[in-house]
Amino acid sequence: MSRVAYVNGVYRPHRDAVVHVEDRGYQFADGVYEVWSVFDGRLANFDAHMTRLHRSLGELKIRIPMTREALTQVLRETVRRNRVRDGLVYIQVTRGTARRDHVFPGETTAPSVVVTARPMDLRKADAVAKKGVAVITQPDIRWGRCDIKTVGLLPNVLAKQAAREAGAAEAWMIDEMGLVTEGGSTNAWIVDEHGVLRTRDVQANILRGCTRAALLDLVRETGISFDERAFTVEEAKKAKEAFYTAASAWVMPVISVDGAKVGDGKPGEITKRLRRLYLDRARDEAI
Structure with a gap:
């Protein structure tokens, strides 16, 4: 075609x-x-x-x-x-x-x-999500207005290329305090070792992800324990579950960070549930 x-x-x-x-x-x-x-x-x-x-x-x-x-x-x-x-x-x-x-x-x-x-190919995307993906971490070298969805994406390109060369699907960028900001083209989430769902707040100069916002609405409706708070790389490695969100990935389970297995190394139940809920609502409300 x-x-x-x-x-x-x-x-x-x-x-x-x-x-x-x-x-x-x-x-x-x-x-x-x-x-x-x-x-x-x-x-x-x-x-x-x-x-x-x-x-x-x-x-x-x-x-x-x-x-x-x-x-x-x-x-x-x-x-x-x-x-x-x-x-x-x-x-x-x-x-x-x-x-x-x-x-x-x-x-x-x-x-x-x-x-x-x-x-x-939605079937291919679902097959990837059923297995989960790996992410690596990279220093966040982007400019100071990451809240604007600008086409100036060279730092993101370099991070994504590093992920590709490492056999990973995404790179999570790390600020000067050792906290995860977001992915090269996604927002980063974990279910921490206490079972609390966490993602960085948008006041910290990250992209205000539309999928992120839609998922937060679902989280509030389901009553899942949630804290809009940044997390470190070590907290991500110790987490029970991890995933990232984007319009092109929806809710994608992460099963390893820098080679360290997240949880049992398989997509978690909360992640899988949120993916189903998000896709159902996105299809229903599309115009």
């Missing part, structure tokens, strides 16, 4: 989908992005992702490129044209194309908008 991308008002074959060489996203990482899960052709956790997109644009003072309604139509049309039933849809918005200069271009510069979509 040939893929289709939306680029600045035009739907193009994927091979022809290009932006200008002086697009500020390419030259300065001056842009933001967002990703939605797609179930049965519908976008999951829609409002949370749209709200975060607008917040990221506002924090970087990038003009919102179109109305919410128009953008929603573009997202849905890109999904439709790519015939994606289950998968992901991605949007990237940059400050636009202008002569290379560090300061912002004039207000007449139009933002650049790119939207793509691709399918995912």
Whole structure:
């Protein structure tokens, strides 16, 4: 199946989908992005992702490129044209194309908008989750505004590559106090040795994960013991369970950290329950 991308008002074959060489996203990482899960052709956790997109644009003072309604139509049309039933849809918005200069271009510069979509094999994803995955730890060398979902992802790329080379699925980044901040593209969670579910609070300058927020709503409904508090690498290794969350991974069980087995080395019961609950709700509420 040939893929289709939306680029600045035009739907193009994927091979022809290009932006200008002086697009500020390419030259300065001056842009933001967002990703939605797609179930049965519908976008999951829609409002949370749209709200975060607008917040990221506002924090970087990038003009919102179109109305919410128009953008929603573009997202849905890109999904439709790519015939994606289950998968992901991605949007990237940059400050636009202008002569290379560090300061912002004039207000007449139009933002650049790119939207793509691709399918995912849900059966394969479930098979991975049934076994669980490994993570490694890496120093957190990212910039000081990790709460903005910017396209400046080089530190994340380096961390994810280190994980790949170590045979792991993700890298959990560690701050100067030895605490886990988050993953290269995910939020990190444990069920600690006392049976308390823990993840770092968003005031600590981490990405405000939409999947993270949706899962917290489920946690409150189920009455699972929870503490929004950071944890160390050693606490993760001693934990009963661990997992990470993202729009592309949902709730993914972690069975080892830096080679140390978490719990009994298998996905835990709380993790498996939260994965089921999250996927059920995400499918039901997708639009």
